[in-house]
Amino acid sequence: MLFLIGQVLPYLAAGVFLAGMIWRIATWLKCPVPFKLTMFPAPADTAGRVLAISKELILFDSLRRSEQGLWLWAWLMHIGLFAVVGGHIVGISQLGLQFTALGMSPSQSVAMSAALGTGAGILLLGALIVLFYRRTAVPEVKRMSNPADYFDILLLLAIVISGMHMRLTTLEVDLAAIRSYMAGLITFCPAAAPQNWIFLSHFFLVNILLIYFPFSKLVHLAGFFVTRSLIVAPPPAYPTAGSITKADFGARRAAE
Amino acid sequence: MKPPLHIAKANEVAALGYRVTPEAELKLRFVEKLEEMLPKLRSLMTMLDTCTRCGSCMQQCHSYLGTEDYHNIPAVRADLMRSIYKRYFTWAGRTLNRFVGAEDFDEDTVGKWLTYFYQCNECRRCARFCPFGIDTAEITIMARHILSELGIMPKFMQGVAANMVKTGNNMGINQLATLDTVEFMEDDLLEETGVSIKIPVDKPNSDILFIPSSADFFTNVYTMYGTAKLFHKLKANWTISSSVLEAANFGLLFNYNAMHSHNLRLKEAAAAVGAKTVIQGECGHGWRAAKMYTEGLNGPVPFELIHIHEYCDRHLGQLKFNKLPIRVTLHDPCNLARAGDVIEQPRRIVRACVDEFVEMTPNREDNFCCGGGSGILMDEMMDIRMKLGRKKAEQVKAVGKIDYLAIPCSICKAQIPPVMKHYGLIDFEMGGVMDLVGKAIVLD
Numbered sequence: 247m248l249f250l251i252g253q254v255l256p257y258l259a260a261g262v263f264l265a266g267m268i269w270r271i272a273t274w275l276k277c278p279v280p281f282k283l284t285m286f287p288a289p290a291d292t293a294g295r296v297l298a299i300s301k302e303l304i305l306f307d308s309l310r311r312s313e314q315g316l317w318l319w320a321w322l323m324h325i326g327l328f329a330v331v332g333g334h335i336v337g338i339s340q341l342g343l344q345f346t347a348l349g350m351s352p353s354q355s356v357a358m359s360a361a362l363g364t365g366a367g368i369l370l371l372g373a374l375i376v377l378f379y380r381r382t383a384v385p386e387v388k389r390m391s392n393p394a395d396y397f398d399i400l401l402l403l404a405i406v407i408s409g410m411h412m413r414l415t416t417l418e419v420d421l422a423a424i425r426s427y428m429a430g431l432i433t434f435c436p437a438a439a440p441q442n443w444i445f446l447s448h449f450f451l452v453n454i455l456l457i458y459f460p461f462s463k464l465v466h467l468a469g470f471f472v473t474r475s476l477i478v479a480p481p482p483a484y485p486t487a488g489s490i491t492k493a494d495f496g497a498r499r500a501a502e
Numbered sequence: 503m504k505p506p507l508h509i510a511k512a513n514e515v516a517a518l519g520y521r522v523t524p525e526a527e528l529k530l531r532f533v534e535k536l537e538e539m540l541p542k543l544r545s546l547m548t549m550l551d552t553c554t555r556c557g558s559c560m561q562q563c564h565s566y567l568g569t570e571d572y573h574n575i576p577a578v579r580a581d582l583m584r585s586i587y588k589r590y591f592t593w594a595g596r597t598l599n600r601f602v603g604a605e606d607f608d609e610d611t612v613g614k615w616l617t618y619f620y621q622c623n624e625c626r627r628c629a630r631f632c633p634f635g636i637d638t639a640e641i642t643i644m645a646r647h648i649l650s651e652l653g654i655m656p657k658f659m660q661g662v663a664a665n666m667v668k669t670g671n672n673m674g675i676n677q678l679a680t681l682d683t684v685e686f687m688e689d690d691l692l693e694e695t696g697v698s699i700k701i702p703v704d705k706p707n708s709d710i711l712f713i714p715s716s717a718d719f720f721t722n723v724y725t726m727y728g729t730a731k732l733f734h735k736l737k738a739n740w741t742i743s744s745s746v747l748e749a750a751n752f753g754l755l756f757n758y759n760a761m762h763s764h765n766l767r768l769k770e771a772a773a774a775v776g777a778k779t780v781i782q783g784e785c786g787h788g789w790r791a792a793k794m795y796t797e798g799l800n801g802p803v804p805f806e807l808i809h810i811h812e813y814c815d816r817h818l819g820q821l822k823f824n825k826l827p828i829r830v831t832l833h834d835p836c837n838l839a840r841a842g843d844v845i846e847q848p849r850r851i852v853r854a855c856v857d858e859f860v861e862m863t864p865n866r867e868d869n870f871c872c873g874g875g876s877g878i879l880m881d882e883m884m885d886i887r888m889k890l891g892r893k894k895a896e897q898v899k900a901v902g903k904i905d906y907l908a909i910p911c912s913i914c915k916a917q918i919p920p921v922m923k924h925y926g927l928i929d930f931e932m933g934g935v936m937d938l939v940g941k942a943i944v945l946d
Contacts, residue, residue: 250528270551273547273569274544274547274548274551275546277541277543277546277547277548278541278542278543278544279543279544279545280799281543281794281795281798281799282794282797282798282856283545283637283640283841284794284795284843285629285631285635285867286628286839286840286841286842286843286845286867287839287843287845287867288843302515302633302635303523306633308630308631308632308635309556309558309631309633311631312558312559312561312562312631312632312633313561316556316557316558320556320633346780378716384557386557386560386572386575386578387555387557388561388573390555390557390575390577390578390581391555391602392555392601392602392603393602394594394598394599394601394602394603395554395555395602397601406700407694420694427757431833433628442596447759461592461593461594462594462602463551463552463553463554463555464554465551465552466552466554466634469551469552469634470633470634471637472544472548472552473545473548473549473552473634473636474634474635476545476548476635477629477635477637478546480795480800481793481843482794482797482802484793484796484797484805484806484807485802485803485804485806486788486797486801486802486803486807487802495539495542495647495759495762496544
């Protein structure tokens with residue numbers, strides 16, 4: 247069992263996640279764009295388009311204009327998630343010593359790493375709870391929610407809670423052991439996972455999330471970029487120049 | 503579920519070359535059609551896959567705010583297609599079914615689609631506010647296309663489309679009637695101004711082909727008069743074409759193939775008179791169909807394509823106006839503003855024509871739809887139309903005392919007057935922006 251969770255599942259999860267996402271995105275991009283969906287006023291050049299998409303990506307600008315309460319918590323949730331994912335990569339690979347590069351002493355850096363990680367975790371946890379509450383509290387949103395909509399939040403909550411448990415309780419987790427385990431996975435020389443049941447459940451749930459991700463609404467991570475690029479695309483210019491992809495809706499009238 | 507609109511009968515559908523799909527085949531054909539259409543547009547599958555059901559579109563949709571019908575929430579409306587898509591075309595939907603919101607096609611599906619995809623005005627306001635930019639209009643347009651391809655369409659759409667096929671315009675005006683009406687209009691213009699102002703029809707070697715809304719020849723003649731005076735004053739070499747006396751393109755509102763045919767008419771008419779510039783009159787969705795879809799539907803076109811407001815705005819410096827002593831506010835037709843980039847031009851024109859221009863809130867690309875958008879002008883839907891127009895009425899009311907409400911789009915011109923009357927707003931006139939040009943322009 248430990249072998250399956252520690253040395254097989256991670257590869258399965260990473261493989262399904264990568265292949266699944268590539269497959270989903272390729273399926274979208276294979277479809278033609280015969281008609282421009284430009285929303286006006288439209289950015290004038292590539293720099294403007296990048297700026298417009300970045301503003302949406304980083305600030306959730308449309309949502310802020312639409313519903314500020316939801317915006318606040320959705321934004322905090324995503325910022326928290328981003329910080330936590332980034333913190334995992336840096337914190338585990340550097341064992342919390344990453345801030346020595348900024349001139350801190352090793353013990354200061356580890357304390358700083360722990361404080362920031364805890365902060366981001368609390369932020370993420372709090373925001374997820376608020377978003378879950380909102381889904382049940384706004385009658386229309388409750389009615390439109392599928393079981394999967396709750397499942398997504400609950401899965402994330404379970405991952406965050408198990409993660410925070412390792413951070414906040416005295417149940418010591420040996421960061422160095424986790425690092426060498428992860429390094430083994432990445433270099434395709436998988437060693438046995440550390441036998442810490444909290445770590446194992448945390449790690450197991452993350453693997454489940456990765457497998458589930460490409461087939462759920464969580465693909466909005468990728469869908470965002472495709473949809474947004476459609477909205478800011480340059481409009482057609484007339485007289486038209488160059489080649490045009492004509493749409494084919496199987497026009498019935500052969501004469502055309 | 504019985505939709506609140508009249509459905510075209512078998513013989514009417516047949517007149518457009520379609521066959522009403524028999525009940526027994528419906529599920530099969532429906533799913534087949536969806537499968538055929540999904541790979542046609544990148545927007546469609548991406549937008550079906552990306553929604554997180556956060557529900558923020560709820561507050562931004564005049565259709566939901568006006569009708570307070572749960573199914574008119576954009577995300578819920580899109581779910582009508584999304585649930586079927588999930589059920590038959592996604593791995594998660596096929597295995598997990600209801601857990602991820604997948605639904606079987608059942609005897610209620612078509613009724614629900616007809617009811618709610620015909621209460622979406624395709625105004626694209628949800629896309630302005632959705633965190634992902636999901637445009638419910640894309641889904642509505644495709645849903646209506648799929649229905650019509652299966653021979654299921656509102657009687658209203660069928661009637662308009664049949665007229666389009668027969669005469670090239672929605673009203674069914676043939677060439678003789680056009681010449682007759684134009685003669686009457688020229689007489690009327692002469693009587694009003696003392697100047698002989700021509701409205702050339704099918705004139706060869708014209709620089710400009712003007713595509714009016716056919717309603718400008720019946721109910722909205724002052725829009726046509728304003729346009730004719732403008733061309734006269736600028737000594738433009740222009741004409742209208744009796745083969746395409748219609749900026750409106752109802753194909754956009756129910757069937758891509760019908761849209762294709764009408765846009766082709768536009769291309770051919772421009773070639774026939776040798777026009778270098780095609781100018782579209784005051785019609786919202788027609789402008790979007792021409793500007794955004796011509797290239798993709800009909801390939802490269804050799805002419806410049808602009809809106810009459812753009813044309814007028816470009817020449818404002820050459821024009822003189824006797825400013826009208828009135829207070830005017832402007833309703834931005836969704837397809838002109840958000841979807842068509844005609845945003846500042848009508849404002850500059852109105853400011854040039856009248857003493858006082860005042861904005862309603864919200865305006866420009868954030869404006870609310872009139873509730874008639876996407877051709878929801880069926881008489882039998884009058885109660886629902888009034889609800890769809892509620893937000894607009896509230897906006898106009900909030901502006902305070904006005905003398906004129908500018909509504910430069912033929913669908914708005916058909917929808918807004920009854921809406922204003924319904925909500926007790928009767929102390930002002932309504933009409934196009936070109937109407938104001940016609941009234942204020944100095945001809946000599």
